[in-house]
Amino acid sequence: MSSSSLLDxxxxxxxxxxxxxxDQLGLPAGVGGIRPxxxxxxxxxxxxTVGLEPRGSGPAGAHIATTAVETSDSESVIVVDNQGRTDVxxxxxxxxxxxxxxxxxxxxxxxxxxxxxxxxxxxxPIFARGAIPATARGRLQQxxxxxxxxxxxxTVHQGDVVIADETGxxxxxxxxxxxxxxIAAAITARERAIALEVRGxxxxxxxxxxxxxxxxxxLTR
Ligand SMILES: O=C([O-])CC(=O)C(=O)O
Ligand SMILES: [Mg+2]
Numbered sequence: 001m002s003s004s005s006l007l008d009x010x011x012x013x014x015x016x017x018x019x020x021x022x023d024q025l026g027l028p029a030g031v032g033g034i035r036p037x038x039x040x041x042x043x044x045x046x047x048x049t050v051g052l053e054p055r056g057s058g059p060a061g062a063h064i065a066t067t068a069v070e071t072s073d074s075e076s077v078i079v080v081d082n083q084g085r086t087d088v089x090x091x092x093x094x095x096x097x098x099x100x101x102x103x104x105x106x107x108x109x110x111x112x113x114x115x116x117x118x119x120x121x122x123x124x125p126i127f128a129r130g131a132i133p134a135t136a137r138g139r140l141q142q143x144x145x146x147x148x149x150x151x152x153x154x155t156v157h158q159g160d161v162v163i164a165d166e167t168g169x170x171x172x173x174x175x176x177x178x179x180x181x182x183i184a185a186a187i188t189a190r191e192r193a194i195a196l197e198v199r200g201x202x203x204x205x206x207x208x209x210x211x212x213x214x215x216x217x218x219l220t221r
Pocket of ligand 2: 092
């Protein structure tokens with residue numbers, strides 16, 4: 001499967017269905033706490049990872065995340081690990097502009113961001129813990145680029161599939177991505193069928209029986 005058709009398949013499911021598929025395979029489930037910061041409802045792509053840490057005493061270098069932005073492309077979601085900090089921005093408007101110029105799909109940050117109106121005007125999706133005006137300059141430095149990072153307790157490797165939406169974030173190891181999206185699509189189809197019955201005359205307690213909701217495979221877990 002080409003990488004773009006893989007991402008198209010992920011775009012047709014949501015973080016909950018992907019989380020259920022991960023559960024089924026014994027992989028880490030999705031997490032909450034990372035939310036869309038302006039209107040965009042979801043983003044899906046291959047992770048380009050950046051790790052941040054508090055600024056040391058050395059000379060100032062390139063701004064955080066600039067090297068990651070420069071390596072991103074139209075299938076990338078930039079994933080920024082700022083260790084959950086909410087007291088300093090880890091992403092701003094000029095970074096959004098640079099990412100848009102690369103064609104990147106969005107940013108997922110375990111931290112907070114600034115210049116949200118600039119991102120919205122650019123149509124650049126931001127998923128994070130919130131927003132704050134305080135700059136990263138003088139406060140943060142880049143610890144790593146392209147290395148594994150931790151986002152809300154999930155390990156993200158460069159190239160993993162990330163899916164973020166209004167519910168939260170799910171991360172799929174690249175080697176399991178086709179398998180997971182196949183299961184997530186089946187879960188989505190099953191839930192649509194149940195919802196259709198609920199819209200009709202079915203009793204909720206019958207239509208939404210846990211054994212049916214889980215499907216045959218999950219019953220063996
Ligand atoms: O100074 C910062 O934190 C970065 C910033 O605002 C931007 O990228 O526009
Ligand atoms: Mg700025």
